[in-house]
Amino acid sequence: MKVNWNYIKAFALLVLVVFLYSFSSARNKRRNLERIEVHFTNDENLYITETAVNKLLIQKHDSVQNLAKETLDLKVIENRLDTDEMIEDAEVYLTVNGRLEAVISQRRPIARVYGNESYYIDVNGKHMPLSTNYSARVPFIKSIEEEHIPEVYPLVMKIDKDEFLKEHITLIKRNQKGEYVLEMRLYDFEILFGEANSIENKIKNLKAFYKKALLDNQLGTYKWVNLKFENQVVCTKKG
Structure with missing residues (x-):
């Protein structure tokens, strides 16, 4: 019986890709946040300060130091920001290099x-x-x-x-x-x-x-x- 090495190579490559992806994903989840970045639409933070937004983002924590990314629920954080009386809309996301970023649109x-x-x-x-x-x-x-x-x-x-x-x-x-x-x-x-x-x-x-x-x-x-x-x-x- 003739062995089809092309199928074997393709299967091995697939296994390697899945392993590397799982490994990097697990490692990424274990990483702690490095910093928070807040962006205001129209570059205006008139009615709510960046400090106030930061407090809403991390809530119970004093800082982002030792705050693991896997402990964050972005939907919960967005909902928390959206309920603030000065905020019209908020989008929150994590970057691959460990930043928690928020884009804030204030009420006018x-x-x-x-x-x-x-x-x-x-x-x-x-x-x-x-x-x-x-x-x-x-x-x-x-x-x-x-x-x-x-x-x-x-x-x-x-x-x-x-x-x-x-x-x-x-x-x-x-x-x-x-x-x-x-x-x-x-x-x-x-x-x-x-x-x-x-x-x-x-x-x-x-x-x-x-x-x-x-x-x-x-x-x-x-x-x-x-x-x-x-x-x-x-x-x-x-x-």
Whole structure:
């Protein structure tokens, strides 16, 4: 019987590959972590510090020294990070050379509610606590209950996405009629926006008024600018 050495060589090579893979895998699992690296998307760690993220990553341990890779459950760690009130999303992975790396996307506030309880509204319209590390430069909202957040959220989003509004609008107030009043950074007149509807049309009218009044050097003469009426702006002058 003729021996097929090609089959024998192929089988031996397969056994060797499996052995080497198993050996390296087992050895890799026994390795301790060398360090932790935290990466923030957009290179911003405004609302949560790298130190705080590190503590969430290793939790019960004082450091990564002598912390074996096989003791880590990456899914559990990711879930722990995702439950932090300042984190929008987290991805955690181990590198072959013993690093635990985390990519952190922070929540982004678009307005700050001012009242008995102060907090942010984030870009998803959800309650976000204030940070001890950084104060966001966003419009303030006064005289509003948390139940009104879904109502004002479209207006706040419009302000956040519009460069003109983002630069000029500093305060949003809700009056007893359920109507919104806006205040500007550079001028002391108030903008009666009305209910949070027809937002695009009202903003279009506001910009047209502002451009005309700026050309006429009249912006400092107004007390009220009323956007409640369709296709027109009604102004009240001081005095």
